[in-house]
Amino acid sequence: GAVVSQHPSWVICKSGTSVKIECRSLDFQATTMFWYRQFPKQSLMLMATSNEGSKATYEQGVEKDKFLINHASLTLSTLTVTSAHPEDSSFYICSATSGNLYNEQFFGPGTRLTVL
Amino acid sequence: GIQVEQSPPDLILQEGANSTLRCNFSDSVNNLQWFHQNPWGQLINLFYIPSGTKQNGRLSATTVATERYSLLYISSSQTTDSGVYFCAVLIKAAGNKLTFGGGTRVLVKP
Numbered sequence: 001g002a003v004v005s006q007h008p009s010w011v012i013c014k015s016g017t018s019v020k021i022e023c024r025s026l027d028f029q030a031t032t033m034f035w036y037r038q039f040p041k042q043s044l045m046l047m048a049t050s051n052e053g054s055k056a057t058y059e060q061g062v063e064k065d066k067f068l069i070n071h072a073s074l075t076l077s078t079l080t081v082t083s084a085h086p087e088d089s090s091f092y093i094c095s096a097t098s099g100n101l102y103n104e105q106f107f108g109p110g111t112r113l114t115v116l
Numbered sequence: 117g118i119q120v121e122q123s124p125p126d127l128i129l130q131e132g133a134n135s136t137l138r139c140n141f142s143d144s145v146n147n148l149q150w151f152h153q154n155p156w157g158q159l160i161n162l163f164y165i166p167s168g169t170k171q172n173g174r175l176s177a178t179t180v181a182t183e184r185y186s187l188l189y190i191s192s193s194q195t196t197d198s199g200v201y202f203c204a205v206l207i208k209a210a211g212n213k214l215t216f217g218g219g220t221r222v223l224v225k226p
Contacts, residue, residue, distance in 0.1 A: 002161075034213070038157075043202065043216045059213075091157055101212040102146040102166075107159035 003027050004096050006108035013084055014116055021079045021111045023094030029074035030096035034105065035067070038091040050077050084115040118142055118210050122203060122217035129193045129224045137188040137220045139203035147206035147214070148179055150188050154199050162188070162201075193224045 003026040013019050023033060032051050036044040048064075050056040050071035058064045066088075068080040077096075081088055091112050095105040119142035129135055141148075150162040163170050163177040165186065170177055174193075179186040190197055200221050204214040 043218050044159075044204075046213050046215075049213060093157070093159065095159075095214075102206060102208075104147070104149060104161065104164040105214060106161060107151070110157040110159075112157070 002104075002106040004030075004094065004106050004108040006094055006111050008111060009109060010112040010114075012114045012116065015085050016083055018080055018082045019084055019113060021081075021092055021094075021113075023077045023079070023096070023108050025075045025096045025098075025106075028096075028098050030077075030098055031074065032097050032101060033071055033077040034095045034097075035069060035077075035079050036093045036095065038093060038110075040091075044093060047079075081113065084113070086115045089113055089115045118205065118207055118215045120203065120205055120215050120217040122201075122220050124220060125218065127220055127222045129190075129197075129222065131193060131195060131224055131226050133193050133224075134189070134191045135193060135222070137190070137201055137222075139186045139188070139205075139217055141184050141186075141203075141205045141207075143184070143207045143209065145179075145181060145184075145205045146208045146212075148186055149204050149214070150177055150186070151202045151204065152197075152199050153202060153219075159202070190222075193222075195224045195226055198222055198224045 035047045048058045056069035071077040093110040095107045151159045167181045200219045204216045
């Protein structure tokens with residue numbers, strides 16, 4: 001149990017285009033989903049926290065107009081990178097948890113974004 | 117802010133060896149998790165262990181919450197144990213979000 005999927009697993013796009021990444025909890029209802037970013041050989045950095053049906057909470061320094069997050073249901077959250085530029089190239093990982101925020105988080109397999 | 121420090125940063129092991137990875141944190145935790153990130157980037161949950169001791173096969177973990185550290189033990193290491201091991205903590209007073217340590221990069225040689 002506790003499986004989280006992401007789609008796509010990798011994407012290459014041209015500078016200026018927008019890219020949408022989906023995160024789904026397959027076998028549980030995710031009251032809270034999280035989006036992280038990881039640069040090569042570095043640790044994970046939290047970008048934002050989203051709860052179903054409400055606006056996402058962004059970490060300091062993360063542009064909410066650049067990284068649009070929608071958590072439309074208890075099993076789906078999406079991250080849209082708008083007007084992507086080469087510096088947005090990174091590994092994006094989502095996680096999900098059910099119940100209270102202290103519960104175990106389960107992570108998706110990640111999406112590798114390359115912006116040309 | 118929260119400090120999560122992992123040691124050692126890098127570890128090279130001969131297959132069959134045992135090892136201990138350490139995670140120090142700066143405040144009382146409500147959640148602590150250990151992960152293994154495989155070469156494809158997938159984070160695999162190893163332990164959810166805000167306190168106490170747990171074992172799963174060749175892996176075990178101990179968190180001493182009062183002294184603010186956690187240990188991950190790998191016994192009889194195998195080449196498939198290679199990858200990066202992360203600990204992450206959640207501290208209620210710091211906003212209910214997981215903060216990751218810098219990771220320990222493990223290479224197990226055959």
